[in-house]
Amino acid sequence: MPDCLFCAIATGDIPATIVLDGKRTIAFRDISPQAPTHVLVIPRDHFADVAALAGAGDGLLEELVSQAHRVAVAEGIDGSGYRIVFNTGREGGQTVSHAHAHVLGGRPMTWPPG
Ligand code: 5GP
Ligand code: ZN
Secondary structure (H helix, E strand, C coil): CCCCHHHHHHHCCCCCCEEEECCCEEEEECCCCCCCEEEEEEECCCCCCHHHHHHHCCCHHHHHHHHHHHHHHHHCCCCCCEEEECCCCCCCCCCCCCCCEEEEECCCCCCCCC
16 A cells, blocks of 8 residues: 555555564554664555455464464563554544554553553
């Protein structure tokens, strides 16, 4: 998708700190971390949001969630616990229209989030 920031990160046109590089997904550090671990996991292909990704129906969403767990293991926070967030739409706080999971951890997560 032209002019999509996360498509450009997926192709390597825009640099990011890669945590895990998968065939259909890629995980990289958020530029503005909200927790000691704050990693974004995205599909390489463009989907506007998590609902569109779920609608693809080919196991890609499941793969993305599994990859999010592998990020937590790699970061050493699978035991202490972590949060997976899909911000969706304007009031959901989604600012980048390319589906992404936030993996947050390394500190106690408050609820509700601010
Ligand atoms: P959203 O607000 O859409 O749920 O999440 C978008 C996330 O992308 C934000 O947490 C923001 O900090 C992060 N972000 C925005 N621009 C960049 C960038 O150029 N590189 C990286 N690594 N993260 C970015
Ligand atoms: Zn995109």
